[in-house]
Amino acid sequence: MFDTLFSTSGDIIPLILRITAFVVIFPHGAQKLLGWFGGYGFKGTYGFFTGQLKFPGFLAVLIILGEFFGPVLLLVGFLTKFAAISIAIILTGAAVIAHRQNGFFINWNGNQKGEGYEFHVLAVGLLIALVVGGAGVYSVDFNLIGKF
Numbered sequence: 001m002f003d004t005l006f007s008t009s010g011d012i013i014p015l016i017l018r019i020t021a022f023v024v025i026f027p028h029g030a031q032k033l034l035g036w037f038g039g040y041g042f043k044g045t046y047g048f049f050t051g052q053l054k055f056p057g058f059l060a061v062l063i064i065l066g067e068f069f070g071p072v073l074l075l076v077g078f079l080t081k082f083a084a085i086s087i088a089i090i091l092t093g094a095a096v097i098a099h100r101q102n103g104f105f106i107n108w109n110g111n112q113k114g115e116g117y118e119f120h121v122l123a124v125g126l127l128i129a130l131v132v133g134g135a136g137v138y139s140v141d142f143n144l145i146g147k148f
Contacts, residue, residue: 003145004081005079005081005082006081006134006141006144006145007081007134007141007145008080008133008134008135008136008139008141008142008145009133009134009136010136010137010142011133011136011137012136012137012138013133013136014077014080014129014130014133014134014135014136014137014139015077015135015136015137015138015139017126017129017130017136018074018075018077018080018130018135018136018139019075020126021071021074021084021087021123021126021127021130022071022072022074022075024119024123025067025070025071025074025087025091025123026068026071026072026075028067029064029066029067029068029069029070029071030068031045032045032063032064032067032068033045033064033065033067033068034068042064045060045064046060046061046064049063049064053097063090063093066086066087066090067087067090069083070083070084070086070087070090071083071087074087074130074135076139076140077135077136077138077139077140077141077142078135078139078140078141079141080130080134080135080139080141081130081131081134081135081141084127084128084130084131085127085131087123087127088123088124088127088128088131091120091123091124091127092120092124094120095117095120095121095124096117098114099114099115099116099117099120100117101113101114102114102115102116102117103116103117104116104117104118105118106118106119
């Protein structure tokens with residue numbers, strides 16, 4: 001089981017994917033947990049998820065923590081496959097629940113009611129590549145291979 005979870009190659013491409021995923025996903029998690037970048041913080045996000053979206057409290061907490069700590073795990077390359085699939089599930093849920101009705105495209109010109117799911121498709125594709133290929137070089141996972 002550990003071999004599957006930590007398996008990876010010494011390639012540099014997953015490192016590029018991990019850094020990219022961190023850069024584009026971490027700010028969203030920081031909005032939800034800390035209120036950075038104009039976000040509502042934990043209390044506001046939790047209230048939105050449990051109130052307006054009617055999510056159970058434990059699911060709201062998992063989403064908030066997953067979107068904040070998941071990108072950090074990706075950046076250092078620890079539990080990369082778990083973090084990547086977790087974030088991919090969160091983003092797929094967001095695309096279906098919150099963005100599907102706005103169409104495919106990002107709202108570049110401000111002429112739609114909200115954002116489409118284009119970003120989510122790109123991010124999930126990037127994350128699936130990490131699930132399949134692992135963390136690559138310069139990662140905790142790479143250094144743990146063969147130690148279990």
